């Protein structure tokens with residue numbers, strides 16, 4: 001495991017400020033692709049401070065935020081209490097590559113910006129898929145490999161950047177029907193103003209247990 005996948009790295013990052021590093025606003029792609037789903041049980045894998053978890057809890061979902069950083073999860077529980085949804089959420093401090101869920105099996109598994117080496121990401125996705133019900137939905141969003149050459153921001157290490165091809169190959173044997181797997185254009189704020197960014201999105205339905 002390299003540094004960016006360690007608990008210490010993430011705890012130090014989250015402990016450096018009382019502010020929310022990733023804001024309290026749901027990710028635009030999570031909102032666009034998942035807002036219309038019928039509420040049930042969901043896992044927010046690598047959910048961090050919980051901007052997406054709280055969004056789902058407010059929509060009526062029962063939410064389990066699984067993250068390697070206990071500091072992030074403490075911030076998440078505070079955010080959930082401030083938003084009045086503490087009764088709808090669980091925090092589970094665990095490694096995404098092999099976790100035991102308290103809400104399993106779930107109707108929806110979301111993974112947002114889990115930028116880890118591809119073999120670890122494959123383990124995380126397989127574990128997440130195992131915990132989704134037949135007919136349930138898997139949704140993922142990442143800084144794309146394309147961002148290295150055509151975009152700005154995000155990790156600069158190609159080993160932690162998935163692409164359409166990498167995800168397609170990773171999921172080839174999984175019981176999934178892929179509905180969306182594409183690179184979307186976005187923008188990031190840099191010191192030189194707004195610049196283009198490339199975001200990979202995945203939406204799939206689980207077809208068997």
Ligand SMILES: C[S@@+](CC[C@H](N)C(=O)[O-])C[C@H]1O[C@@H](n2cnc3c(N)ncnc32)[C@H](O)[C@@H]1O
Pocket residue numbers: 004005006010022027045046047048049050051052066067068069072094095096097111112113114115116
């Ligand atoms: C860029 S943040 C994104 C957080 C959140 N998904 C969001 O969009 O706001 C990446 C998150 O992945 C978590 N993480 C990194 N490696 C992990 C691992 N192996 N298992 C579980 N969580 C991990 C970090 O603690 C961090 O909260």
